[in-house]
Amino acid sequence: MPTPLTHDDPVALGPYRLIARLGGGGMGTVYVARSSGGRTVAVKTMHAAIATDPAARVRFRLEVDAARVMGGQFGARVMDADPLAETPWLATEYVLGPGLDEAVEAGGPLPERSLRALGAALCSALGQLHRSDVVHRDLKPSNILVTAYGPKVIDFGIARAIGDDRLTRAGSAVGTPAFMSPEQATGQEHDPAGDVFALAGVLVYAATGRAPFGHGRAADLLYRVRYTEADLSGVPAALVPLLARCLAKEPRERPTTAELASHLHAGDGEFADHLPDRLLADIGRLAADVWRLVPQRLPAPSAEGDPSAAAAPLGRRPSRRAFLAAGGALAVTASAGATAWWCQRRVAPAPAAKKAPRQTRNLDPLWRYGEYTDLTMYGWGLTVPYHAYGSVLLPLSGPVKRFDPSTGRPQRDAVISGTWWQMAVRNDRLCSLERDYSGHGQSTAVVTWKDGQRYLEPTSLRFADADSRLQPNQILSVAGDIMYVALGSGKGGSRTGFEPSQVWTLRAGDLRTGRTLWKKSLPKRPAASTRLHFLAAKVVGGRLVTLQEVADRKVHAVVRDAAGGAVLWDTPCDVGDPDSLRSGIAADGRYLYLGGARLRALRLSDGAQAWALEGAEDCSPPTLREGVLYTVRKGAGLTAVDARRGRILWTEATAEADQAYTGWRPAVGTGHAYYRNGMQLRAVSLSGHDTALTYKTAAEQFHVDAQAGLILGVAPDGLSAYPLE
Numbered sequence: 001m002p003t004p005l006t007h008d009d010p011v012a013l014g015p016y017r018l019i020a021r022l023g024g025g026g027m028g029t030v031y032v033a034r035s036s037g038g039r040t041v042a043v044k045t046m047h048a049a050i051a052t053d054p055a056a057r058v059r060f061r062l063e064v065d066a067a068r069v070m071g072g073q074f075g076a077r078v079m080d081a082d083p084l085a086e087t088p089w090l091a092t093e094y095v096l097g098p099g100l101d102e103a104v105e106a107g108g109p110l111p112e113r114s115l116r117a118l119g120a121a122l123c124s125a126l127g128q129l130h131r132s133d134v135v136h137r138d139l140k141p142s143n144i145l146v147t148a149y150g151p152k153v154i155d156f157g158i159a160r161a162i163g164d165d166r167l168t169r170a171g172s173a174v175g176t177p178a179f180m181s182p183e184q185a186t187g188q189e190h191d192p193a194g195d196v197f198a199l200a201g202v203l204v205y206a207a208t209g210r211a212p213f214g215h216g217r218a219a220d221l222l223y224r225v226r227y228t229e230a231d232l233s234g235v236p237a238a239l240v241p242l243l244a245r246c247l248a249k250e251p252r253e254r255p256t257t258a259e260l261a262s263h264l265h266a267g268d269g270e271f272a273d274h275l276p277d278r279l280l281a282d283i284g285r286l287a288a289d290v291w292r293l294v295p296q297r298l299p300a301p302s303a304e305g306d307p308s309a310a311a312a313p314l315g316r317r318p319s320r321r322a323f324l325a326a327g328g329a330l331a332v333t334a335s336a337g338a339t340a341w342w343c344q345r346r347v348a349p350a351p352a353a354k355k356a357p358r359q360t361r362n363l364d365p366l367w368r369y370g371e372y373t374d375l376t377m378y379g380w381g382l383t384v385p386y387h388a389y390g391s392v393l394l395p396l397s398g399p400v401k402r403f404d405p406s407t408g409r410p411q412r413d414a415v416i417s418g419t420w421w422q423m424a425v426r427n428d429r430l431c432s433l434e435r436d437y438s439g440h441g442q443s444t445a446v447v448t449w450k451d452g453q454r455y456l457e458p459t460s461l462r463f464a465d466a467d468s469r470l471q472p473n474q475i476l477s478v479a480g481d482i483m484y485v486a487l488g489s490g491k492g493g494s495r496t497g498f499e500p501s502q503v504w505t506l507r508a509g510d511l512r513t514g515r516t517l518w519k520k521s522l523p524k525r526p527a528a529s530t531r532l533h534f535l536a537a538k539v540v541g542g543r544l545v546t547l548q549e550v551a552d553r554k555v556h557a558v559v560r561d562a563a564g565g566a567v568l569w570d571t572p573c574d575v576g577d578p579d580s581l582r583s584g585i586a587a588d589g590r591y592l593y594l595g596g597a598r599l600r601a602l603r604l605s606d607g608a609q610a611w612a613l614e615g616a617e618d619c620s621p622p623t624l625r626e627g628v629l630y631t632v633r634k635g636a637g638l639t640a641v642d643a644r645r646g647r648i649l650w651t652e653a654t655a656e657a658d659q660a661y662t663g664w665r666p667a668v669g670t671g672h673a674y675y676r677n678g679m680q681l682r683a684v685s686l687s688g689h690d691t692a693l694t695y696k697t698a699a700e701q702f703h704v705d706a707q708a709g710l711i712l713g714v715a716p717d718g719l720s721a722y723p724l725e
Contacts, residue, residue: 009021017035018295020295030044031045043091046088057084067154074125075152076095077093103282104206107278112236116264118206122199123257127258130192135191138198140176146279180221181194197248199257201213208561209541212232226249242255364695365713365721366408366721370718375717378471378530381579382701385714388425389429391404395419421475426511430448432449433445435468442469443463444462445461445462446460470488471497473487473488476534482510482517484506484537485506500527523550523551531549534547535548535555537585543560543604544561544565555575558570559604568606569607580664583702594621595619595621595665599619601646611645619631632665632675634660635660636660652684659677668686668704671686672692681696681702698715700715701714
């Protein structure tokens with residue numbers, strides 16, 4: 001996201017007046033700037049301290065030269081540069097198009113026609129570079145911008161002349177491990193064949209949403225690049241043999257860029273004709289956003305310092321992903337040529353100063369059920385309410401209670417034997433895991449309920465090898481027609497936990513056809529444990545994102561390919577109370593957001609940490625809404641955070657947050673965000689940032705029923721309802 005200039009940023013660089021910051025790293029800062037004639041450019045500079053290093057200046061000059069060689073057709077056209085200035089700078093055109101990584105994360109893998117056109121155009125780009133005896137050495141999705149006229153290759157920070165190793169230590173690997181060639185991974189000569197290897201990896205990513213050698217630590221990636229075969233599952237069948245040649249371990253076995261282009265595309269039609277409509281729409285929206293920037297500059301910090309000043313955003317909402325790649329054209333960090341991307345979205349301005357909270361009256365819930373009801377399910381946790389048939393449904397230890405959302409008046413019960421973790425709502429109907437009476441033994445089926453009556457559709461999902469009596473059987477998520485379930489087989493009765501002899505699997509099934517799409521093994525659990533395999537799950541951008549208990553109270557974020565079930569990455573979650581994660585998953589097409597010891601964002605593509613909020617300890621799981629994360633911080637209360645950059649936008653104006661409850665994520669409506677503080681459910685104004693209303697509550701978990709406009713609070717002794725506004 002563009003941010004205001006700081007007080008000590010220069011007014012201009014060369015003939016360009018600076019407008020805003022796009023980002024920065026260890027080597028320098030990137031700005032939006034305009035010429036006197038009104039042309040908008042991106043300007044990259046080098047920090048003054050680094051500019052004193054002769055080797056750093058040489059690298060900067062080589063980057064300028066490589067960008068000029070690439071030219072405006074296949075790269076960001078160089079408008080001007082002064083690598084010899086006291087503060088070296090480089091100005092290029094402001095490219096209007098998303099990065100390939102952003103395009104895939106937002107819209108999913110590209111179709112075959114787009115892959116072929118993209119690959120052929122990139123072959124032309126690399127061919128032009130290679131004919132000038134220059135190799136890129138860091139070709140990856142984030143270094144490719146997709147415009148309506150073709151892709152543009154950027155970031156030549158580690159490009160160099162073929163055969164020139166003066167700026168590279170012998171035996172060292174420089175680049176991005178996930179897209180390195182085997183020879184580059186061992187610090188050997190990287191010639192044009194190495195760029196072909198990287199190009200094939202880029203096309204695999206564009207086709208599948210993942211790198212060809214997976215994710216993980218750099219050392220593991222480098223090993224797989226050198227010694228294992230690329231994962232081409234999900235690549236269109238017609239392209240598999242061609243890309244496999246490009247990914248050959250021996251450089252001499254790979255095709256040239258010209259040969260590869262001839263097999264990819266005949267060159268017919270305009271590039272835009274081969275792009276998906278959604279991607280074209282995103283490109284079009286970027287063009288109008290450039291002129292909405294208004295120059296702003298932050299004042300110098302006071303003697304005491306003003307920590308809020310640096311977090312001020314620039315402007316109002318140009319678009320959901322404004323300046324995404326236009327700024328990214330030169331938003332380059334120092335290490336391995338990595339590119340930083342910033343996007344613009346609507347944010348509420350930070351208050352000038354803390355305000356005294358307004359006086360509020362402690363209100364009663366709209367309605368409440370169950371003074372003497374135990375809503376704890378056999379030690380597995382508190383029950384979860386659902387919305388279906390225009391009613392609020394509450395599974396108990398036999399019937400499912402049904403309530404009128406507006407009054408809380410009980411309606412006719414539905415007699416369903418399942419439990420909350422074995423239920424889901426699809427097409428406004430409750431479905432559950434039940435015994436398949438049409439099969440043999442205790443096989444399991446997905447049953448749909450209507451007016452308390454069970455029925456099996458002809459194509460209903462059936463799992464003949466799963467025992468319906470096992471209580472830890474679990475529905476994780478339903479995404480469209482696909483249901484994800486954890487199922488077991490082996491010994492165990494209807495009221496027992498896990499047993500050593502049981503076998504547990506994670507499966508995906510098509511509710512429309514009744515087919516099981518894939519099946520993956522799950523780890524053993526301790527005997528008689530009452531901790532489910534999964535705390536939460538969500539499908540985002542072709543990935544199944546799960547919070548999985550790999551052992552009792554030991555939680556990992558495990559992300560799988562939703563289409564095939566393969567684990568894309570797996571990392572531990574640092575949370576004090578695993579049950580807080582049952583409140584749900586905050587994720588978008590770019591990041592998975594986690595609370596706990598501190599709020600942090602993990603890249604959805606590979607699990608690497610994108611940012612962590614420093615100085616904000618003991619955070620609740622976050623809730624994501626319109627690019628803003630809302631979390632509850634111990635002792636501070638509700639806090640709003642810019643989801644892309646990890647910067648605090650504002651914190652609730654209160655001095656009474658000592659009892660702020662971080663064991664559940666906040667509920668967010670259109671005007672207020674809600675969280676528990678002591679024995680109150682506090683409604684915080686999203687515009688005023690202070691407490692607008694409070695409600696009496698003993699609930700520990702709060703579920704949003706958007707259809708009814710309610711927050712449903714669950715306590716061990718009852719269900720209560722509050723207005724969601």
